[in-house]
Amino acid sequence: MLKRWFEIALWKRVLGALVLGIIVGSLWGKGAESISLIGEIFLRLIRMVIVPLIFLTLISGVIAMGDPKKLGSIGIRTLSMYIGTTAVAITIGLIVATIISPGVGVDISGATPKETSDAKSLADILRGIIPENPIQAFADANVLAVIFFSLLFGIGILLAGEKGKPMANVFDSGAEVIIKVTGIVMEFAPFGVFALIAKVTGTQGVAALLGVVPFALSFVIAVLLQIFLVHGAIISFLLKLPPVRFFKGILDAQMVAFSTSSSSATLPVTISVAEHNLGIKPTIAGSVLPLGSTINMDGTAIYVGIAAIFSAQVFGIDLSFADYLLIAFSTTLVSIGTAGIPSASLFLLAAVLEPIGITPDNTALIVGFLFAFDRPLDMLRTVVNITGDLSVSSAVAKWEGELDEETFKAQPVE
Template identity: 40%
Template sequence: MNLSVKIFISLVLSVVVGLIAGEAGLPFIKWWIAPIGTMFINLIKMMIVPVVFFSLVVGITSLGDTKKLGRIGLKTVGIYLFTTAIAITIGFVIAGIIGPGVGADFVAGAQPKVKEAPYIMQVLLDMIPSNPIDSMAKAAILPTIVFALFIGVGIVKVGGERAELLIKFFDAGAEVCYKVIAIVMDLAPIGVFCLLLPVVAANGPKVLLPLLTVIVCVAVGCIIHAVGVYSTMARVFGNHSPIDFFRGMSEQMMIAFTTCSSAAALPVNMKNCQEKLGVKREIASFVLPLGATLNMDGTALYMGVCTLFVANVYGVPLGFEQMMMVVLTGTLASIGTAGVPGAGLIMLAMVLQSVGLPLEGLALVAGIDRVLDMFRTCVNITGDGAVAVVVNASEEGK
């Protein structure tokens, strides 16, 4: 049986068992089942920094040309920012049609604790690691990417036998990472079941009902963006049919959906984009780690929906200028936002503040943020794969 099918079956089973068990079975689930899910997440996290570092160095040395690196970098970042702006716009359109929060008679609860969003210069400052080993220990992806870029460029500049020795070392390290990831992925169905079961048992169907319109908006928007934008990009620019593209992305999409972490899905994404979608290693090793940090299309779409939802609940009309401000702020806020669960609330806080909406509105979506996070994270990593396919096709013959 295909691994993605096994994962989907375990997802369905977790919902069924969770609804049957309910709160009565929650103590047993939290004590005996949830830790197994945490172990699975830790196994994936264990490989994030090694696979990013080794693969990115291999990617840079495989390019063998710093000019080619700059060309690919500009393409990648440009496409990421463009699709992010489209995603926010889709979120606004869907929310405008469905009208989440219109006529709602509930009031925002306590404001959730949200870390203050970093300003753009702080993001740029944090990109340069003063201690790269410390950055790796903290699993800070962006500084690790920058360090790996410099190491890769340095190896290219050195050249000769000494460079070949290092290239073989990093290439072997990357292969070992891929083998370990394959072992971990065999455990994915068990991990997914153990991750979702506590969430369903604790919340049940009631948590979804009051804010069902928001969930519907985000889900519909994410499907439209994935099918309408990504599969079109893969077909027109990457020579992959939508069926081939989504088949190649299915495993990492399920991992992202269940873990709510772009970083957790990154190792699987790097492996499958090369093996199933034919993306060259040097392209995948550069585009995908960068996308896990920069590309937040699903989160951007979620921000468009939630901003309009909060505005509807509080009766604050949003004009065209304010909507454009949300698009601009959301696109810029996506830069440097860590691909970990809950990062969307940081970005949403920045966006609400930019258009003068009350931050108390965060409390309205905080309760269902875990559900929304599933959809937006799935779209985030799907976008990474689509851009990798497009950039890979554009570099053919160069």
């Protein structure tokens, strides 16, 4: 019986728990609050992994940039393009969310409006990014300080050269371990989602769940703009290549990305379509694409940006222009270390929500609420990420003289 349970894909189990939670909550009413402890345990598990996940995967991501194949002009162009497209993605997400206002009127069970941490000036926030005591930053879950220290530590490992390799191996191993730990936490998701949704439905009615619709709509619109407007423009105007042919050529990789929700799992297919359908030489495909699966997270940037606006609106926080800049800055930084696994983006929300004053408890509530509906959005996030990987690799290949344009313009290999 237990074996059959684990053979079912996690997203299917979560979806089933969501439906069951709605039914139980509707029938049980306020009595569903009696199982809220299960949901609270799930939220605590989420909070438990956030800081170590950011720390270990971010250092691992920085170390990945140090591969000699990724340095020089290829590395500079690749990093510039990846960071640039991520910055555009977060901007699009913020603009769309500001226009649609997905969090206005949404009532999340257990959320306390205005329950935020002490407001800080931009100067205080920027000052606080540099931790006086890194250990204290971990204890306080000061996510921006953890990010800063992680980036600095990763760069230090690279600069140490050969002597830094043992430490690099430790953090690569640590990143794999924390991803597995995160996977264990996610296995508890069906039970946590069931309890959380049952409580919401029982105390507020099914209508309370419709609050996710404007959020999802905002995300889908931003995703389409990023894929067709931004990456289409890169292919058409920057590279002077046919965008229709580009999108036909990468369809296989997009479909695998959509089904697996994992940039890492899609990598073999991504490299294959890059070489056979787009005419990208192996020297570029073999270096730019693995790096992209680690640091290029356009979909994550869009999602986290919209989630930040959504959260601020749920808790009645008025965002200033400085807050928008802070969201964009922190999202761009944290996307470097996003693990290429399903739903990893949700666990990084704390990096963006904490600086704008949302407490860890309320952050966990947002994560718990969105997790129940995350799978289809995560599938779209991965499609955006893979599209960006192939768009950037096409650009770098052309600039380096490593792109076979005849192959690019030919019919895709079936």
